[in-house]
Amino acid sequence: MNQVHNITIQFMDVPAELLLHILGHLDVYDLVRARKVCSDIRQLIDSSSELQYLIDVRYFNAIPPSLPGCDIAVATRRQLLQKSETAWQRAEYSQRNSTTMSYSPDNYRWSCGILGIPAKSLEQLKFVQPSLSDGDTHTIDLRQRICKIDSTAFEGYSFSPTQDLVVILSRATRGESHAYDVTFRSLSEDKPHPDAASPLVKALHNQIHPQLFDSPYTQTMIFGDYYGLFCKYAHKVDGELVDFLQIWNWKSKEASQCLQIFDVDYGTTNFSFLTNGRFLVASATELMLFSLETIDSVNAIRLVAKFSFPALRDPFIFHYITFSPIPFHASTHNQLIAINMCMSAPTTTKSPYFTFYIERDTLLELESTYISRYGEASQDSPSLPWSAWGSKHTRFFENANSSCTHRIFGFRSADLIGDLVSRDGVLQSRPLRIRDFNPHRVTDFKAGNITTSHQRLVEGESPNSTLFLDPLGPGLPYIETISQEKFLANDMTVEANRITLLSLKGSSMYNVSQSIEMLDFE
Numbered sequence: 337m338n339q340v341h342n343i344t345i346q347f348m349d350v351p352a353e354l355l356l357h358i359l360g361h362l363d364v365y366d367l368v369r370a371r372k373v374c375s376d377i378r379q380l381i382d383s384s385s386e387l388q389y390l391i392d393v394r395y396f397n398a399i400p401p402s403l404p405g406c407d408i409a410v411a412t413r414r415q416l417l418q419k420s421e422t423a424w425q426r427a428e429y430s431q432r433n434s435t436t437m438s439y440s441p442d443n444y445r446w447s448c449g450i451l452g453i454p455a456k457s458l459e460q461l462k463f464v465q466p467s468l469s470d471g472d473t474h475t476i477d478l479r480q481r482i483c484k485i486d487s488t489a490f491e492g493y494s495f496s497p498t499q500d501l502v503v504i505l506s507r508a509t510r511g512e513s514h515a516y517d518v519t520f521r522s523l524s525e526d527k528p529h530p531d532a533a534s535p536l537v538k539a540l541h542n543q544i545h546p547q548l549f550d551s552p553y554t555q556t557m558i559f560g561d562y563y564g565l566f567c568k569y570a571h572k573v574d575g576e577l578v579d580f581l582q583i584w585n586w587k588s589k590e591a592s593q594c595l596q597i598f599d600v601d602y603g604t605t606n607f608s609f610l611t612n613g614r615f616l617v618a619s620a621t622e623l624m625l626f627s628l629e630t631i632d633s634v635n636a637i638r639l640v641a642k643f644s645f646p647a648l649r650d651p652f653i654f655h656y657i658t659f660s661p662i663p664f665h666a667s668t669h670n671q672l673i674a675i676n677m678c679m680s681a682p683t684t685t686k687s688p689y690f691t692f693y694i695e696r697d698t699l700l701e702l703e704s705t706y707i708s709r710y711g712e713a714s715q716d717s718p719s720l721p722w723s724a725w726g727s728k729h730t731r732f733f734e735n736a737n738s739s740c741t742h743r744i745f746g747f748r749s750a751d752l753i754g755d756l757v758s759r760d761g762v763l764q765s766r767p768l769r770i771r772d773f774n775p776h777r778v779t780d781f782k783a784g785n786i787t788t789s790h791q792r793l794v795e796g797e798s799p800n801s802t803l804f805l806d807p808l809g810p811g812l813p814y815i816e817t818i819s820q821e822k823f824l825a826n827d828m829t830v831e832a833n834r835i836t837l838l839s840l841k842g843s844s845m846y847n848v849s850q851s852i853e854m855l856d857f858e
Contacts, residue, residue, distance in 0.1 A: 346428045358382050385411040395776050396421055396762040397746050399832055401623040416858060422746065425858040426790045427770050427819040434839065435466065435478055446829035448497040448663060449836060451852070456487040460501065462494065463523060466836060478852070490681065491516060493722040494556045494563070498664060499531075500524050503563055504755050505539075505556055511546050514538035515567065516554075520573045520586055540580055543595065545571040551580075559609035560664050561585050562628065566607050569600060581617065583628065585635060592637040594628070597783050608631060608659035610696055613668055614640075618657040618675070622719045625703060625772040628656040630837065641706035642719040643699075646726060646806035648679060655687065657679035660744050670697040672749060672773060674742045676735075688803055691742050693773065693812060695748070698729045727809025731773070734799040743797075745830040747774040753818065756826055761844055765822035768835070771817045781815055791817045823851070833858045 360368065367387060369379040370796060381387050389410050392398070398417055408416070416513040423430060447451040451464045451518050463481040485493075487574060491585035496502075500857075506517045518541040520532035528535035540549075548571035555566040566746040572810050579598040596617075598604040603620025610625075617624045645654060668814040672693045679688045706720050733742070736755055752766040761811065771794075780786050795813035825837040835855040842848035 352380060352383075352512060356387070359384075359387060364390055366433050367391055378601070386413060389414040391562070392417055394619075396777075397669060397671070399663075399671070399746050399823065416833075417667060420858045422772060423833075424727065425786075425788060425815075425818040427768060429835075429855040431856040432853060433856075434716065434851050435477075436851045445493070445495070446836075447495055447655065448830065449834065450495075450497050450832050451836075452493065452495055454485070454490065454491060456485075458815075459529050461485050461493055461504070462722065463502075464852070466854055467549055481523060481526075482561050483523070484522060489517075490554055490657075492554055495523055496558045496664060497523060499558075501529055501616055502556060503556065503558060505565070506695075508538070513544075513546055514541040515544050515551070515570070516565070516582075517548055518563070518565070520563075524625060527730065532585050533587055537584060537586075537593070539565055539582060540567070540570070540595075543580065545573055545575050548575060555606060557607070557609060557661060558664070559615075560612040560667065561587050562609065562612065563606060564609065564615070567606075568604070572597075573653055578751075581607055581637075583615075583635070583637070585630075594637050596626070596637050599808045603654070605654075605656045606658050608661060608673075609632050610662065610673070614700065615633075616659065616699075618659070620654045623675075625699070639713045639715065641703045642717065643706075643725055644719040644722050644810060645677075647720045647818055648805055651683055652679045652688075654678070654682045654805060660742060663745075669746065670695055671746045672696070672744045673699065674744050674749070676742070688801075690732055690799070690801075691735060692732045692769045693728045693744075694730045695773075695812075702729075720761070722806045727811070729810070729812070731811035731814065732799050732808045734801060740806065741827055743828055743835075744832040745832065748772050748830065750826070750828065750830050752825065757844075763824060763840060763842060763844060763848070765824040767822050768819040770817045770819075772817070777815060786815075791815050823853075 359367065359370065368391060371381050396417065443454050443737040449465065452460045455462050455466065465479040467477050469480060483502050485504060491505040491507050492576070493505065494503045500523045502523045504521065504523050506519070508514050508516055517540050518537045520529045520535055520755060521527060524527050528675070551567040551570040553568040557564045563586045565580065566584045569577055570580050572578055577600050579600055581596040581598070582593055584593045605618050605620070605824045607615055607617045613628050615628070616628050619628060621637055622645060623643040624639060626639050627640050629638055631638050636647055638687060648654070654677045659678045660676070662671065662673065671854045673692070673696050675692050702720065702725050705725070710717050711721065741751060748769045751769055753769050754764070755767045756763060756766065758764050777786065792815070793813065794816050796810045798808040798811060823837060823839065824841070825839045827837050827838040828832050833856060837853040837854045837855065841851065841853045
């Protein structure tokens with residue numbers, strides 16, 4: 337016993353600055369364990385703002401800001417983080433600021449708090465970044481950037497503010513051997529992006545029928561080094577109708593594009609990147625996990641796992657499935673993925689809508705579960721049944737209609753409760769609901785370490801629906817907070833400490849003006 341005691345004294349005799357430097361190399365979970373060794377080490381860790389901040393960042397799963405900002409002292413960062421988390425937990429914002437929009441956004445997209453709006457009549461894309469101009473008058477400046485487009489050929493766009501990138505998809509002239517022109521431009525300067533290997537690439541070059549090609553649905557996505565294009569019901573060179581998925585490494589001159597072709601009977605509906613090397617594809621019956629690999633400077637797509645959706649009661653089918661995109665700047669953090677489902681049946685005009693959540697890291701880890709059971713995946717290999725993955729790792733929610741939008745940032749989701757339009761056709765304000773799936777906070781809530789009248793723990797509940805033949809299961813537990821205040825808005829986006837609303841003013845959708853409102857949780 338004396339020998340052990342002497343070693344402990346000698347260790348603590350080391351200068352505090354050196355001990356803190358040593359402790360700074362530990363993983364956050366090892367830091368938490370180190371606090372339990374003895375009171376001296378606990379006091380040393382607790383005295384360090386840097387180590388305490390690292391622990392808080394991991395505990396709250398805090399994601400760094402999406403755009404560059406000013407340097408802030410670590411102690412101040414920790415105070416701001418804790419203050420913001422308290423505001424989220426109470427659904428009480430510190431500031432509410434708004435500005436009126438002079439035009440109604442259509443086909444808009446959010447990314448990192450910036451709103452992209454095509455203005456075809458002006459031959460341009462507008463990118464609007466709301467920022468607080470005056471804290472006393474609660475007004476907002478709208479910083480605008482413009483990218484020129486050819487409205488006659490314009491098909492779609494994607495943008496990534498963290499990479500100063502906007503990608504414009506334009507239809508090629510009928511009779512050409514490619515389907516689209518894809519241009520990579522600087523968001524801030526509206527000129528070819530300096531990191532693009534080529535400022536313009538030809539999509540589906542020599543893959544389509546020059547006269548028959550006319551895809552009714554396209555989807556695009558940027559994620560880090562990769563740009564993806566999905567085309568549904570497209571005619572191949574031989575006239576066969578297929579679904580195309582083409583992916584580029586837009587920064588690499590050596591790595592070529594890669595192509596995946598799906599039979600239309602398979603019911604492919606959407607895709608989404610998970611990491612810089614993994615992406616999901618949804619069909620009418622399953623999720624497929626693919627990897628992007630580079631072999632001898634050639635990009636290749638490899639199927640690595642397949643996951644079945646819960647079986648539906650006949651005659652319902654999954655009509656279409658969409659994903660809520662993951663922000664690339666948050667790609668190193670575990671976070672929720674929202675998968676939105678619309679069902680249909682020939683016997684009814686009603687279309688049920690559901691959304692389920694799953695943690696991204698869980699989905700990636702299920703790859704090993706699949707391989708251990710079935711080996712290497714192929715188009716003909718079985719899918720991991722829903723009972724082996726879905727009922728334990730997901731959380732289902734039934735939506736009133738397709739306009740019910742779930743916005744996610746990290747482990748937190750937000751939505752507006754109820755219908756925007758009443759049965760009488762009148763616009764109605766709705767309360768804000770915040771769900772926190774952070775497993776650390778859920779554990780503390782269960783243990784009684786978090787006490788608040790604003791929140792409730794939800795676990796063991798699942799939608800009471802006869803639509804599914806497979807049990808949906810109790811799913812992921814979460815903490816729910818509902819605001820006392822109501823908001824008249826039709827959409828929003830969520831960031832680390834802010835909700836930005838597309839708010840409405842008027843009595844009906846036929847006579848309405850729109851504005852941007854920012855709710856700061858800090």
